[in-house]
Amino acid sequence: MPSQPTLTGDATDPTGTTGGTSGPRGLSARDRDRPARGPVRPGTLVKIALMAVVNALGVFGVLAAWREGHMGILASMVALVVVADWVYFSKRTLPLKYILPGLAFLLVYQVYVVGYTGWVAFTNYGDGHNSTKEQAVEALLLQNERRVEGSPTYPLTVVDRGGALGFAIVEDGEAMVGTADDPLSEVPDATVDDDRVTEVPGATVLSRQDILRRQSEVTSLRVPVSDDPNDGWVRTQDARTGFLATPTLQWDPEADTMTDVTTGTVYEATSDGSFRSDDGQRLNVGWRVMVGLDNFRTAFGDERYAQPFVKILVWTFAFAILSVVSTFLLGLFLAITFNDTRVRGRKIYRTLLIFPYAIPGFLAALLWSGMLNRSYGFINQVLLGGAAVPWLTDPWLAKLSVLGVNLWLGFPYMFLICTGALQSLPGDVLEAAKVDGASAWRTWRSVTLPLLLVATSPLLISSFAFNFNNFTLIYMLTGGGPRFADASVPLGHTDILISMVYSVSGLDGTAAKNYGLASALSIVIFLIVATISAITFKRTKQFEEIS
Amino acid sequence: MRRGIPAAAVTLGLALALTACGANSDDTSGDASSAPASGGSEDSLVVWVDETRQAAVEVAAQAFEDENDVDVELVLKNFEDIRTDFLAQVPTGEGPDITVGAHDWLGELTSNGVVAPIELGDKTEDFIDVAVEAFTQDGQVYGLPYAIENVALIRNTALAAEAPATWDQAVAAGQAAGTQYQVLIQTTPEGDPYTYYPLQTSFGAEVFAQNQDGSYTSDLTMGGAPGQAFATWLQAQGASGVLSTDVTYDIAVEAFKNGEAPFIIGGPWMVDQFEALELSIDPVPSAGGQPALPFVGVQGFYVSAQSDNALLANDFLVNYIATDEAQLALYEAGNRPPALASAAEEASSDPITAGFLAVGEESLPMPSIPEMGSVWAFWGVTEANIISGAAEPVAAWDKMIADIQGAIGS
Numbered sequence: 002m003p004s005q006p007t008l009t010g011d012a013t014d015p016t017g018t019t020g021g022t023s024g025p026r027g028l029s030a031r032d033r034d035r036p037a038r039g040p041v042r043p044g045t046l047v048k049i050a051l052m053a054v055v056n057a058l059g060v061f062g063v064l065a066a067w068r069e070g071h072m073g074i075l076a077s078m079v080a081l082v083v084v085a086d087w088v089y090f091s092k093r094t095l096p097l098k099y100i101l102p103g104l105a106f107l108l109v110y111q112v113y114v115v116g117y118t119g120w121v122a123f124t125n126y127g128d129g130h131n132s133t134k135e136q137a138v139e140a141l142l143l144q145n146e147r148r149v150e151g152s153p154t155y156p157l158t159v160v161d162r163g164g165a166l167g168f169a170i171v172e173d174g175e176a177m178v179g180t181a182d183d184p185l186s187e188v189p190d191a192t193v194d195d196d197r198v199t200e201v202p203g204a205t206v207l208s209r210q211d212i213l214r215r216q217s218e219v220t221s222l223r224v225p226v227s228d229d230p231n232d233g234w235v236r237t238q239d240a241r242t243g244f245l246a247t248p249t250l251q252w253d254p255e256a257d258t259m260t261d262v263t264t265g266t267v268y269e270a271t272s273d274g275s276f277r278s279d280d281g282q283r284l285n286v287g288w289r290v291m292v293g294l295d296n297f298r299t300a301f302g303d304e305r306y307a308q309p310f311v312k313i314l315v316w317t318f319a320f321a322i323l324s325v326v327s328t329f330l331l332g333l334f335l336a337i338t339f340n341d342t343r344v345r346g347r348k349i350y351r352t353l354l355i356f357p358y359a360i361p362g363f364l365a366a367l368l369w370s371g372m373l374n375r376s377y378g379f380i381n382q383v384l385l386g387g388a389a390v391p392w393l394t395d396p397w398l399a400k401l402s403v404l405g406v407n408l409w410l411g412f413p414y415m416f417l418i419c420t421g422a423l424q425s426l427p428g429d430v431l432e433a434a435k436v437d438g439a440s441a442w443r444t445w446r447s448v449t450l451p452l453l454l455v456a457t458s459p460l461l462i463s464s465f466a467f468n469f470n471n472f473t474l475i476y477m478l479t480g481g482g483p484r485f486a487d488a489s490v491p492l493g494h495t496d497i498l499i500s501m502v503y504s505v506s507g508l509d510g511t512a513a514k515n516y517g518l519a520s521a522l523s524i525v526i527f528l529i530v531a532t533i534s535a536i537t538f539k540r541t542k543q544f545e546e547i548s
Numbered sequence: 549m550r551r552g553i554p555a556a557a558v559t560l561g562l563a564l565a566l567t568a569c570g571a572n573s574d575d576t577s578g579d580a581s582s583a584p585a586s587g588g589s590e591d592s593l594v595v596w597v598d599e600t601r602q603a604a605v606e607v608a609a610q611a612f613e614d615e616n617d618v619d620v621e622l623v624l625k626n627f628e629d630i631r632t633d634f635l636a637q638v639p640t641g642e643g644p645d646i647t648v649g650a651h652d653w654l655g656e657l658t659s660n661g662v663v664a665p666i667e668l669g670d671k672t673e674d675f676i677d678v679a680v681e682a683f684t685q686d687g688q689v690y691g692l693p694y695a696i697e698n699v700a701l702i703r704n705t706a707l708a709a710e711a712p713a714t715w716d717q718a719v720a721a722g723q724a725a726g727t728q729y730q731v732l733i734q735t736t737p738e739g740d741p742y743t744y745y746p747l748q749t750s751f752g753a754e755v756f757a758q759n760q761d762g763s764y765t766s767d768l769t770m771g772g773a774p775g776q777a778f779a780t781w782l783q784a785q786g787a788s789g790v791l792s793t794d795v796t797y798d799i800a801v802e803a804f805k806n807g808e809a810p811f812i813i814g815g816p817w818m819v820d821q822f823e824a825l826e827l828s829i830d831p832v833p834s835a836g837g838q839p840a841l842p843f844v845g846v847q848g849f850y851v852s853a854q855s856d857n858a859l860l861a862n863d864f865l866v867n868y869i870a871t872d873e874a875q876l877a878l879y880e881a882g883n884r885p886p887a888l889a890s891a892a893e894e895a896s897s898d899p900i901t902a903g904f905l906a907v908g909e910e911s912l913p914m915p916s917i918p919e920m921g922s923v924w925a926f927w928g929v930t931e932a933n934i935i936s937g938a939a940e941p942v943a944a945w946d947k948m949i950a951d952i953q954g955a956i957g958s
Contacts, residue, residue: 069641128656128659137661140658141661144686147688213618213860216857216859238666238859238863244667286660375737376792377794482737482929490955511921511922512922513656513659514656
């Protein structure tokens with residue numbers, strides 16, 4: 002299972018750094034005990050060198066953030082570097098010396114990510130609202146500038162007339178020169194060579210290098226053809242040829258409106274991040290704005306999803322719970338079997354059993370989806386002698402297949418943790434049970450199992466949380482299918498909540514992408530999983546006290 | 549002492565993570581494409597390419613570098629990642645100046661304002677019509693096309709001597725050949741409406757209505773009598789065993805390669821695997837009486853709306869990629885017929901390319917409007933359910949139309 006390694010990681014080593022700090026712990030304790038006197042010890046020099054590297058990296062990060070204009074990142078980089086220096090150079094911050102690395106990782110990889118998701122949930126980030134308002138305006142103007150139909154292309158030269166950039170074009174053999182403020186006019190004494198202006202009196206012709214240096218000026222330059230703005234202007238995209246273009250949209254920053262000059266329709270900027278006309282027409286490019294709770298309202302307001310949602314919620318719980326129970330029971334059974342000293346070749350069996358665990362989960366899911374194919378799959382063809390069992394296309398069989406494949410993927414993990422827990426059971430308790438004359442079953446039920454559950458229940462809870470969001474398996478094995486025949490949305494019998502979110506928010510390409518909605522739904526799922534985990538953890542604590 | 553190590557690791561991790569967050573991406577392109585945005589090297593043109601196009605674009609880039617004394621930096625990306633990364637990175641200023649892409653991304657790219665129009669000028673006429681049409685939206689051209697691709701009927705000439713004109717003739721020829729399959733067409737339990745589209749159009753059930761300039765509106769036109777007729781036909785073919793949802797791409801290609809069918813409906817991407825066979829490329833036989841026209845996909849290059857090097861980018865595309873050499877190099881690399889008419893003509897000396905091109909030139913581009921996503925979501929599964937007999941054809945087709953309309957409207 003792909004993420005069960007992380008589960009183990011989560012359980013034993015939440016920040017991934019405890020291993021790294023355990024070494025320094027011994028060293029620093031010794032350091033502290035030693036009186037600080039005499040010449041500088043080599044260790045201090047190493048420390049200074051390493052902190053110098055840390056600071057250099059920090060400064061690099063700050064500069065990078067500055068260059069990209071990310072002030073939030075800049076501020077947090079500065080804060081982290083300052084804190085790191087203070088912690089590692091002060092004598093009074095011993096505990097922090099161990100906690101800081103983990104804390105920093107927690108901030109970056111957990112708090113920031115969760116916070117960002119939370120923020121996106123309240124915006125309309127998605128297709129059509131991808132960026133800032135400035136960029137939306139820019140894109141609209143860019144998209145709505147039309148080449149005048151049937152107009153010719155002109156050989157074009159870029160000139161500099163008294164500091165102002167201008168274009169020199171050749172029309173009907175005549176040289177015309179103009180700048181942004183000065184419409185095109187004939188310049189009879191300009192030199193035209195090979196249908197291209199090469200020299201203009203009173204202006205310098207820019208070389209290719211000069212043009213490239215000023216290329217954004219050149220591409221944004223519009224030279225009107227006459228005093229009447231409706232006649233259009235000459236522009237260029239490659240500084241070699243020019244063409245006549247007219248804008249169809251006009252942007253009025255004061256009034257915050259876009260006007261379609263061909264129809265006269267006025268589009269006003271709205272609070273939901275787009276330009277809208279009085280009759281409800283919208284321009285296609287919008288921008289990102291905060292929309293408050295709209296995403297949550299959309300998530301639960303669409304009637305088409307009401308019925309499938311209930312089915313999917315039930316199946317998600319069934320899938321997560323059954324997956325944990327089935328993998329745990331099988332893993333436990335095998336662990337007990339191979340824990341018995343009478344079994345020969347236990348090591349070989351144990352190694353073999355861990356194999357499914359070593360295969361990447363998404364690969365295994367793909368493999369299984371091939372093996373379960375109705376007509377060509379290994380299971381039907383070889384094991385069942387050519388039967389056409391619809392493993393992945395019948396609603397109930399597909400659910401069974403998903404659970405079966407998850408059992409195959411998940412039991413080695415449970416087998417591992419159960420083996421570990423069994424081997425660490427206190428021998429004296431078992432001995433005492435034996436002396437008291439308890440039967441093997443009674444010993445198992447009253448002594449072994451409770452002790453085992455105390456050790457493994459946190460892992461069972463995290464396994465539940467993982468399976469609740471086991472997107473990879475569903476996506477790779479069935480893709481959520483078979484589809485609900487009676488629903489009007491592209492969801493199916495094996496879809497779980499997280500794969501439903503993927504579809505509802507259009508991330509699978511079946512609708513316009515809506516990251517805001519996806520984030521909002523993710524938060525809802527997070528709340529469900531967090532609540533269940535919290536309750537179960539509380540229960541486990543009581544359990545612990547009893548035992 | 550060693551206590552510095554975790555701290556260094558943290559800061560390194562932080563620096564990397566934060567810069568990655570800033571770039572809104574997590575791949576190698578972050579560093580490469582930040583160069584122009586940083587203002588350090590104004591003259592460097594950043595182009596996103598995928599593996600198959602890399603070598604071909606490199607040739608054109610070399611010529612451009614030599615003549616203009618600028619750097620062209622090719623950033624290698626997975627083709628599947630380009631669309632999302634381009635959408636995410638252009639607004640942050642981290643995106644490339646140019647990216648390779650498919651024409652059906654256009655609707656999404658324009659509604660997010662990340663692509664700039666390209667003025668092809670007089671060069672428009674040098675391209676095959678359908679290629680420019682595919683990159684046109686609302687009268688503006690947004691991409692420089694370089695290749696077109698479409699499905700056609702691939703025929704194993706050893707098993708069928710003549711091209712069938714109708715579907716029934718094809719099936720009859722298949723039965724006469726005595727092979728396991730008559731006409732191979734990839735289906736899968738999820739359906740494959742792209743490959744099935746020519747059969748659908750032969751019933752007159754085009755997916756969306758078109759404006760006069762060839763661009764698509766969001767009026768769904770595949771419902772009604774023509775669509776129902778197609779659905780009924782699908783069911784009949786499924787019942788008689790000619791069509792089956794068990795046939796996947798791999799199974800279809802393998803069977804055709806082994807001579808188990810005289811015909812397969814497929815594209816130029818398959819041809820490499822049929823090297824041992826004598827092939828002929830023919831139009832897809834009509835099942836419903838009207839011409840069977842497949843979707844045409846066009847590949848090309850887009851210019852970023854936030855490019856600081858718009859001038860260089862346009863110059864590079866219009867004057868260095870829209871050339872016979874570049875287009876033929878791209879053709880050699882990817883096997884898809886070139887979009888530039890003169891290059892296409894040269895490539896047509898290969899009869900297989902000529903065959904695909906002849907079909908493609910007659911056909912219509914795949915819609916690039918955003919509504920198309922909602923169509924895909926229901927289309928394939930419905931077709932597959934009708935073929936497998938799980939659904940009643942007319943009712944299922946009508947429900948599909950209603951569901952798509954619901955999804956588009958929402």
